[in-house]
């Protein structure tokens with residue numbers, strides 16, 4: 344199935360190439376930098392135990408509400424339609440106190456669905472099937488039924504779930520793309536990630552933008568270059584991006 348949201352850096356166009364690199368045997372699957380979860384949602388189940396994590400608290404609150412309270416969230420979204428005023432109200436209400444998790448999740452969902460390039464800030468004018476999208480939350484809830492959902496920094500997550508039989512899929516913010524995420528991922532975080540991965544007992548598969556710094560940081564591991572179309576590519580401007588798939592097996 345497809346993810347229910349778009350997200351900056353989402354792996355919609357690369358997920359097949361990533362999954363085809365998965366090893367044969369693993370009994371726990373951990374998606375460390377979850378975002379829209381395109382790789383998770385692509386399969387009915389990757390392993391008997393699945394963990395999905397992101398440090399973004401609003402995003403994880405949305406996942407938990409979709410998983411545990413899909414009907415209540417759908418009801419809260421009943422009043423939602425595509426309007427500029429409502430979009431900016433959702434932004435204005437994002438930091439006010441006294442809202443339930445479901446009310447917060449609905450407003451965050453509205454920002455994701457109605458923003459340009461999922462930047463959560465600029466209103467995007469285009470027709471959408473919001474009713475269909477809201478109905479789809481039931482299927483998403485079923486897919487998430489047995490998935491453990493976490494909201495911690497990657498280093499803690501890796502330590503907690505590391506076993507020889509584990510497969511970690513990691514899709515950190517691109518190198519030098521700090522400005523696109525509210526929880527900034529700085530050069531020292533990329534190094535912290537590399538160090539955490541050197542200590543790992545399980546298997547990992549990591550996706551990154553292709554740049555000399557990352558190739559240098561992971562020399563000694565299996566590194567494969569892959570190309571994908573840019574999300575904003577058109578017939579007249581078929582922009583392509585190079586990405587890296589890095590593995591310790």
Ligand SMILES: C[S@@+](CC[C@H](N)C(=O)[O-])C[C@H]1O[C@@H](n2cnc3c(N)ncnc32)[C@H](O)[C@@H]1O
Nearest residue numbers: 352353354376377378379380381398496497514
């Ligand atoms: C490139 S996106 C992941 C996209 C995802 N693979 C998809 O298909 O949509 C990177 C994600 O890492 C999260 N993130 C940033 N810093 C983090 C940290 N220290 N620990 C865990 N997640 C983090 C961001 O909130 C963002 O959602």
